[in-house]
Structures are given as C-alpha cells and as structure tokens.
Amino acid sequence: xxxxxxxxxxxxxxxxxxxxxxxxxxxxxxxxxxxxxxxxxxxxxxxxxxxxxxxxxxxxxxxxxxxxxxxxxxxxxxxxxxxxxxxxxxxxxxxxxxxxxxxxxxxxxxxxxxxxxxxxxxxxxxxxxxxxxxxxxxxxxxxxxxxxxxxxxxxxxxxxxxxxxxxxxxxxxxxxxxxxxxxxxxxxxxxxxxxxxxxxxxxxxxxxxxxxxxxxxxxxxxxxxxxxxxxxxxxxxxxxxxxxxxxxxxxxxxxxxxxxxxxxxxxxxxxxxxxxxxxxxxxxxxxxxxxxxxxxxxxxxxxxxxxxxxxxxxxxxxxxxxxxxxxxxxxxxxxxxxx
Amino acid sequence: xxxxxxxxxxxxxxxxxxxxxxxxxxxxxxxxxxxxxxxxxxxxxxxxxxxxxxxxxxxxxxxxxxxxxxxxxxxxxxxxxxxxxxxxxxxxxxxxxxxxxxxxxxxxxxxxxxxxxxxxxxxxxxxxxxxxxxxxxxxxxxxxxxxxxxxxxxxxxxxxxxxxxxxxxxxxxxxxxxxxxxxxxxxxxxxxxxxxxxxxxxxxxxxxxxxxxxxxxxxxxxxxxxxxxxxxxxxxxxxxxxxxxxxxxxxxxxxxxxxxxxxxxxxxxxxxxxxxxxxxxxxxxxxxxxxxxxxxxxxxxxxxxxxxxxxxxxxxxxxxxxxxxxxxxxxxxxxxxxx
DNA sequence: GTTTAGCACTCAATATTCTCGACTGCTAAT
DNA sequence: ATTAGCAGTCGAGAATATTGAGTGCTAAAC
Numbered sequence: 001x002x003x004x005x006x007x008x009x010x011x012x013x014x015x016x017x018x019x020x021x022x023x024x025x026x027x028x029x030x031x032x033x034x035x036x037x038x039x040x041x042x043x044x045x046x047x048x049x050x051x052x053x054x055x056x057x058x059x060x061x062x063x064x065x066x067x068x069x070x071x072x073x074x075x076x077x078x079x080x081x082x083x084x085x086x087x088x089x090x091x092x093x094x095x096x097x098x099x100x101x102x103x104x105x106x107x108x109x110x111x112x113x114x115x116x117x118x119x120x121x122x123x124x125x126x127x128x129x130x131x132x133x134x135x136x137x138x139x140x141x142x143x144x145x146x147x148x149x150x151x152x153x154x155x156x157x158x159x160x161x162x163x164x165x166x167x168x169x170x171x172x173x174x175x176x177x178x179x180x181x182x183x184x185x186x187x188x189x190x191x192x193x194x195x196x197x198x199x200x201x202x203x204x205x206x207x208x209x210x211x212x213x214x215x216x217x218x219x220x221x222x223x224x225x226x227x228x229x230x231x232x233x234x235x236x237x238x239x240x241x242x243x244x245x246x247x248x249x250x251x252x253x254x255x256x257x258x259x260x261x262x263x264x265x266x267x268x269x270x271x272x273x274x275x276x277x278x279x280x281x282x283x284x285x286x287x288x289x290x291x292x293x294x295x296x297x298x299x300x301x302x303x304x305x306x307x308x309x310x311x312x313x314x315x316x317x318x319x320x321x322x323x324x325x326x327x328x329x330x331x332x333x334x335x336x337x338x339x
Numbered sequence: 340x341x342x343x344x345x346x347x348x349x350x351x352x353x354x355x356x357x358x359x360x361x362x363x364x365x366x367x368x369x370x371x372x373x374x375x376x377x378x379x380x381x382x383x384x385x386x387x388x389x390x391x392x393x394x395x396x397x398x399x400x401x402x403x404x405x406x407x408x409x410x411x412x413x414x415x416x417x418x419x420x421x422x423x424x425x426x427x428x429x430x431x432x433x434x435x436x437x438x439x440x441x442x443x444x445x446x447x448x449x450x451x452x453x454x455x456x457x458x459x460x461x462x463x464x465x466x467x468x469x470x471x472x473x474x475x476x477x478x479x480x481x482x483x484x485x486x487x488x489x490x491x492x493x494x495x496x497x498x499x500x501x502x503x504x505x506x507x508x509x510x511x512x513x514x515x516x517x518x519x520x521x522x523x524x525x526x527x528x529x530x531x532x533x534x535x536x537x538x539x540x541x542x543x544x545x546x547x548x549x550x551x552x553x554x555x556x557x558x559x560x561x562x563x564x565x566x567x568x569x570x571x572x573x574x575x576x577x578x579x580x581x582x583x584x585x586x587x588x589x590x591x592x593x594x595x596x597x598x599x600x601x602x603x604x605x606x607x608x609x610x611x612x613x614x615x616x617x618x619x620x621x622x623x624x625x626x627x628x629x630x631x632x633x634x635x636x637x638x639x640x641x642x643x644x645x646x647x648x649x650x651x652x653x654x655x656x657x658x659x660x661x662x663x664x665x666x667x668x669x670x671x672x673x674x675x676x677x678x
Numbered sequence: 679g680t681t682t683a684g685c686a687c688t689c690a691a692t693a694t695t696c697t698c699g700a701c702t703g704c705t706a707a708t
Numbered sequence: 709a710t711t712a713g714c715a716g717t718c719g720a721g722a723a724t725a726t727t728g729a730g731t732g733c734t735a736a737a738c
Contacts, residue, residue: 038682044680047731059730101501136481143491148489158481158487160499164440238589253574253592379713383709396702397719
C-alpha cells in the first residue's frame with residue numbers, strides 16, 4: 001500500500017507544512033525535494049495518501065495538509081529524533097548543571113530551557129507527594145504562636161507549612177509533637193497523614209484541641225498537592241500564523257487558564273516515556289487544533305514532575321522530541337548523580 | 340467651560356460606551372438618558388466636549404468615544420465609588436475570612452475574588468521582604484546533609500530555603516548557626532544579610548567553608564524576591580469585544596508574559612491608594628489600549644502585596660474601583676485584627 | 679505497469695463597485 | 709439657547725468580477 005516513495009513524499013509534505021504553514025502542492029514537492037519525478041506523479045501519490053487518510057485538502061483545488069493520522073505516522077515511523085545541535089546540547093547542560101535548590105526548581109529551569117530552545121509554549125507541574133514515603137517530619141517554633149511543619153520524603157522532596165495559634169506553644173510541646181509524629185509516620189507513605197493519625201495524636205497528646213486541631217488541618221492540607229502549573233513562553237505561540245485565527249487564540253488561552261485540562265494531560269502517561277497527543281486525539285474540544293508533547297521526570301516509580309510543550313498540530317515534532325529526549329536524559333542523570 | 344449638563348452628558352457617554360463598546364451617538368444619549376433635550380443640543384455639547392479633548396471620533400460621521408482625558412475626568416470627578424452590592428460584599432467577606440495561612444495566600448485569594456466579581460483579568464505580586472525587619476532566623480536540620488533556613492520578619496512574613504551540603508552537619512553546628520545569626524541580625528533590617536554578615540560569620544564560626552558558603556549563598560538568594568506574578572482570569576479578557584482585534588490580543592498576552600512590565604506597574608504607587616493608569620498614561624506601547632487599576636495591601640509603610648486589574652480602557656471603573664476599595668479595606672481590617 | 683505532458687476545471691482570495699444607513703455639522707427658524 | 713431639518717460623510721456589508729494556484733483526468737510515452 002505505502003511504498004517507500006509514498007512514505008518519503010508524506011514525510012516531505014509534513015516537513016514542508018511544518019515549515020510553511022501553507023497547504024503543500026505537488027509542484028513544491030517536486031521543486032524542493034523530488035527533482036527527478038514529475039508533479040503529476042506526486043499528485044497521483046498524494047491522491048493515494050489522501051485516500052488512505054494521511055492527507056487532507058482544505059478545499060477541492062487546494063494543496064494537501066497532513067491529517068492527525070498523517071502526523072501520527074510521521075512521528076511514529078518517519079522521523080529520527082536526533083535533531084539537536086551541539087550548541088543546544090551545551091546550552092542545556094549549562095542550564096541544568098547550575099544546580100537547583102529543589103526538584104521543583106529544577107523542573108522549572110528545564111521547562112524554561114525547553115521553551116527557549118524550541119520557541120514553543122511549555123508547561124510543567126512539580127512533583128506529587130502522593131506515593132512518596134515520609135523520611136522525617138519536623139515542627140519548628142517561630143515566635144510563640146507560630147509553627148512551621150516540615151515533611152521530607154524519601155526522594156528528597158520538602159514540603160512545609162505555617163501553622164498559627166491563638167495561644168502560646170512551648171518548646172517542650174513542639175518536641176513532643178516531633179516525637180509522636182515521627183514515631184508514627186517515619187518510613188510510612190505520605191498518605192498515612194489521615195484520620196487514623198488524627199486519632200492517634202489526639203489520644204497520645206493531651207494538649208489543648210486549640211493546638212492540635214490547626215496542626216492536623218495544616219498537615220492534611222500540605223499533602224493535598226495544589227498542583228500549580230508553571231507556564232513559560234505563552235507569547236511565543238502568539239507569533240505563529242495559526243494564531244491569526246481568533247478562535248484558536250481563544251481556545252489556547254482557555255486551555256492555559258483553566259488549568260484542569262493541562263493538569264489532566266500532564267498527569268497521565270508513565271515515567272520517562274514521551275507522550276504525544278496530536279489534535280483531536282485529545283478529547284477536549286479546545287485542544288482539537290493543538291498538539292501536546294510531555295515527559296515525566298522521575299526516579300524509580302516516583303514522579304518528580306512532568307514537563308510539556310503545547311503548540312499547533314503543525315509543531316516541529318522532530319526538534320521538540322529530540323530536545324525533550326535530551327533534557328529527559330539529563331534530568332535523570334542529574335538525579336542519579338546526587339543520590 | 341464645562342457646565343453641569345456637559346459633565347452629565349460626558350458621564351453618560353462614557354457609561355454608555357463602557358456598556359456597549361460602540362461609539363455613542365447623540366440619538367442614543369437622548370433616547371436613554373436625556374429625554375427632555377433634542378439630539379441637536381446633545382450634538383452641540385458633544386462638539387464642545389470634543390474640542391476640549393474629552394471625546395474623540397473614530398471617523399467623520401461616527402459617534403463619539405471617550406479619550407484618555409475623558410476617562411480621566413470620568414474616574415476623577417464624575418464617578419461615585421459605591422457600586423457594590425450586598426451579595427458581593429457578603430461574597431468577599433466569606434472569601435477573605437476563610438483565613439489564609441500566609442500573607443501570600445491571602446493576597447492570592449483576594450486576587451481571585453477580585454477577578455470573580457469584576458470579570459476582569461487580575462494580577463498580583465506578593466509581599467516584598469525589602470524594608471522589613473528580621474524577627475527571627477532559624478536553621479533546621481533535615482537529615483544529615485540538608486538544612487532549612489527560615490527568616491521571620493516583623494510583619495509576620497516567613498521565607499524559607501533549602502540548603503544542601505556535601506558533608507554531614509551536626510545539631511551542635513546548627514545551634515551555633517542559630518545563635519550567631521540571631522545575635523547579629525535580630526531586629527535588623529533584612530538588607531543586613533550582606534557582605535558584612537558574611538565576614539562576621541566567617542570570623543566567628545570556624546566551620547568548614549564547605550558548610551558556610553552554601554548557607555550564606557542561599558540566605559542571600561532568599562531575600563532577593565523573585566517576584567512571582569500571580570495571574571487570574573486571563574481568559575475572561577478574551578471574551579471582550581476589543582479582543583477581536585488580533586493586535587490587541589497579542590499585546591495583552593505579551594504584557595502578561597513578559598512579567599517585567601506588570602511588575603513595574605505593580606511596584607509603583609503608595610500604600611492603600613488606588614492607582615489608575617488609563618491607556619497611554621502608561622508609556623509602554625503594548626499597554627496603550629489597556630487600563631490598569633492597582634492597590635497595595637500594606638501595614639504601616641510595609642507592603643504586603645499589590646493587586647491589580649488589567650482590562651480594556653473601556654473598563655467598568657465604577658465597579659472595579661468600588662470592589663477594590665472594599666477589598667482593600669477588608670484586607671487591612673483583617674490584618675489589624677490579627678495583630 | 680508507471681510516468682508524464684497537457685489541459686479543463688475548481689475555488690479561495692483579492693480587488694472593485696454599489697448600496698445602505700448611521701452618524702454628524704450646519705443653517706435657519708423658534 | 710434650543711431645535712427641526714437636511715445635506716454630506718464614510719464605514720460596513722453585499723454583490724460581482726478577476727486572478728491564479730491548485731487539482732484530477734486523459735492519453736501518450738516510457
């Protein structure tokens with residue numbers, strides 16, 4: 001069905017469309033890529049590729065545009081992902097080596113770098129506490145009526161919160177708190193901060209409920225990740241020709257503004273795999289004209305954050321995925337080294 | 340020059356334009372607001388108002404649109420700022436009373452609430468550490484090679500950072516750190532974390548430079564506010580008719596994406612005053628078609644954060660400013676109560 | 679069987695013209 | 709000072725024409 005030349009032509013059409021954003025004609029293909037065959041031959045192949053669902057026409061006498069299926073074949077089989085230059089590799093190394101204070105910070109730096117190199121809009125979410133184990137819990141008195149509660153997990157994630165009281169708290173009380181919380185929770189999954197913990201603490205510590213209540217409440221809040229999306233280079237997308245359509249521009253802003261959609265996508269997929277969602281492969285209406293490429297930064301089975309690119313379907317997949325692959329590798333190297 | 344009726348008509352024109360987004364004709368004014376005079380009379384007044392620079396025409400035979408000068412007179416002299424309903428007051432109270440864990444959190448809640456009620460895009464920056472005094476500094480050991488450094492200021496602001504080491508640190512060392520840092524810095528302005536502190540610490544503590552160096556570095560970083568902008572309801576703006584212009588939409592995204600512009604504006608102005616920037620009163624090109632209204636949440640002369648609204652020049656100033664005034668009042672009440 | 683030249687046909691995009699009506703500004707009467 | 713009345717302006721939208729970049733198909737060539 002799809003002989004070598006047709007595959008080659010399909011790749012050329014997608015390449016060309018990614019470059020020009022205009023429907024691709026048979027003449028262009030001959031001129032730029034296939035000097036030895038005639039445009040009529042290309043037309044025949046195009047007609048075939050269209051019949052098979054890889055190409056579409058915007059109207060009867062227009063050039064061809066890749067369909068979602070066309071892009072899919074293109075990214076799955078026709079591309080090599082080594083489209084990254086020495087300068088880019090150097091730049092990424094430099095950025096990521098500048099060692100960040102925390103995993104969150106590192107994820108942000110990677111997100112920014114990815115946007116800088118690809119010129120697309122990037123988004124990320126930080127690590128999720130769920131699934132991690134508690135290494136240490138610490139309460140620290142700040143003044144007489146304020147406490148900081150800190151949780152450190154086995155992957156080195158640190159989460160802290162401020163707890164305020166209506167009455168004074170003593171150092172002794174704090175020490176007891178530290179003792180009982182660690183006693184109960186050290187080595188346990190973070191989800192153990194729940195109703196049973198509450199019961200245990202109330203039973204063991206006879207302090208005023210005025211002190212215990214806010215502590216429990218805040219600690220529970222702490223592990224409910226609020227999942228803040230970090231966004232970089234939204235304006236870069238607006239330079240692209242597809243954003244001349246008000247409709248698209250609006251959808252785009254909508255997606256980024258109602259964070260749930262992006263969170264959903266960033267939260268699916270597995271460790272280290274690069275996930276690609278092309279156009280209406282997403283079931284969200286607003287996303288039908290966009291593609292999203294994501295990968296997870298992780299250690300073992302524990303997520304340390306997900307980074308994604310969102311751009312038009314006509315995205316430079318080769319560049320995007322090549323750079324992502326490299327960043328993904330670097331992030332994991334980076335982490336292994338620290339262990 | 341500007342008799343009572345002309346002022347009244349100017350107000351009506353601005354009101355009408357804010358409502359309809361269409362150039363306002365003399366006939367509309369007669370029909371909706373001035374049933375007792377003829378359209379010719381209104382036209383005469385309009386011609387006068389235009390000559391004085393308060394109104395503009397989009398073309399020779401169009402209705403009138405307010406100029407920046409017109410909006411300025413409108414907000415300064417023609418509006419009353421009590422355009423807030425009981426339901427809205429109740430809603431705001433509810434939101435703000437749900438007491439936040441930190442000043443940052445409170446600012447965010449207020450920002451979100453402001454966007455919800457006004458249906459405009461809102462932005463805010465958190466409190467700045469500069470100008471505040473240090474109440475307490477605390478280092479806490481997390482594991483053997485990780486420290487958390489915490490600064491509490493006199494306004495109750497808490498800033499913390501993670502510091503990692505290549506060698507083990509002992510509890511005794513941490514206690515000494517706490518002693519010397521507090522000894523030197525308690526009660527001092529936060530800017531005292533500088534080169535002279537560095538010198539002092541190096542002199543007093545004889546620890547390995549491998550321990551002191553990262554601590555000093557991180558503490559210095561900590562007080563350099565990174566000034567993160569919090570953004571709410573960007574998509575709401577995109578529903579407005581002015582955003583049909585691609586040009587405007589692009590400028591808008593640009594402004595929000597290159598944070599410096601907004602930061603600049605949010606950082607000017609004084610405590611509690613509501614600041615209004617109409618169109619090209621900002622000298623940024625991208626802002627020429629937008630207005631920004633901001634206010635600072637503060638205690639004494641210390642900023643606790645700035646909240647702003649950005650929308651088209653044709654913004655509902657009455658509503659925006661009324662709601663802002665109320666939120667501003669509530670925030671300060673809130674704070675006073677806690678003291 | 680595959681490729682190709684050649685040509686009729688399609689249709690979006692752009693330019694051109696026309697019409698409509700929502701405005702104003704002005705004049706002269708009130 | 710106000711107003712009725714009317715001529716004049718100009719944008720917006722509809723209607724029409726023009727252009728040219730494409731295709732698909734046929735029949736000949738390889």
